[in-house]
Amino acid sequence: MTKDPGKVFVWPPPERGLGLSIHIPSSLVSVEHGIAKRTMVLGLVARAAAIFRVRKIRVYRDPGSSARDLIFVKKILEYMASPPYLRKKLFKIDRDLRAVGILPPLATASHATEEDLAREHIRPALALSVDSRNICLEAGLARIVCLDASKAKWVRKGDLVYVVVTPNGSISRLATQREVESIYW
Template sequence: MQHPPKRKVEWAIAIPSSLISECRDLREQTTKVGIVGRAAAIFRVDEIYVYKEGEKASYYQEIIYSILKYMECPQYLRKYLFPRIKQLKYAGVLPPLRTPHHPLKSERIIVKGHEYREGVVIENDPVKNKSTVYIGLDKPITCSPARPLFSRVTVDVDCCRILSKEEVPVYWGYDVIKAESLLNAIKISNADFVLGTSRYGVMIGEVEEDLKTKLFSRTRKVLIIFGGPHKGICEILKEEGVDPESVCDLIVNFVPYQGTKTVRTEEAVLIVLSILNAI
């Protein structure tokens, strides 16, 4: 099997806590967040920022954050890393990601002669600078260096070495980060290109070639920002006291002449990422 390579340009998305504000119950909220998590994995998104927006922002943010983190974690590690919390009551409805770092027990993720797996530290020996790591197989592996107990790590199985996620040469899932506001998400992302999505933006057909040049030859990291069910990014940023055009390098309408009154956030994520992936 050919594994998906890392993107040369990092992709990050920012979604609002209000994403799930109109859902009837936790099950529906879980399903909606699952769509976003699955889309992020399909299109090799590196980071998801969940920013506070609207009523009960902290409450909804925690639900989205917990579900996205749970989704991204390989199934064989979840019992070690996730306690029984109410936010994950309906985690059973979430779709599996089946990304390279979510292998079946019988699968081996081998890239350029090295096998990689995610694991959790179950024993450590600071004196010998060694960690015993459970990696979802019959026997744990001993590798260096020592890491804190029950911390999640990435392992090069062949070298018996703990390494950073960035060192793995294939797509290795997304990180989830909380932000206090949309403007805060933009600032802490440290992206050198901020792409806004709005029905009031310039039509995608008019800037497709410009986007292709900027996103794939002149940019290190792009942040794609999405609005919520009641307010778009322009309204949200103005309420935060910021001119949208002063913080966005480009604001684009990715669904010209949309046939519905609104496009839901999870629908917008799928639409935008699929278009950018094809450019």
């Protein structure tokens, strides 16, 4: 329930005390024929998981599926979980991803709307280069942003980090683990 009786819907939903995990069999897609149907089934699973703020989806191989099914499920779910502005950098052209255009939107915190961009928010960023002085990040902004490397010595090239973006579109700092968990899960 919300504190304001006139407000029925709250987004993002309140933080969950415990993380929710689900397990799905890779055979979920083995009964479907055609890449579009297989992709759509996984899209619906991922959308439901996003709505209920599932923290982790584990895929297991059961007797009715092949190793190929397991790989397919993993690729599609990882693709959907990634922010749209980083997908070209994270995924190469792949036959398994040819039907991803039909996937439903997740409406998660990493899939920012124009409203989100108008206020301070947290978003994932990809570390493109790291040296002793700078960490250069791709965060889907107008340009690549470089931060002082002394603020995050643990970041390596290719790491996905979370950053705090100001309303004017600049990165102010790296987000803390607590900040990320309160928004994303």
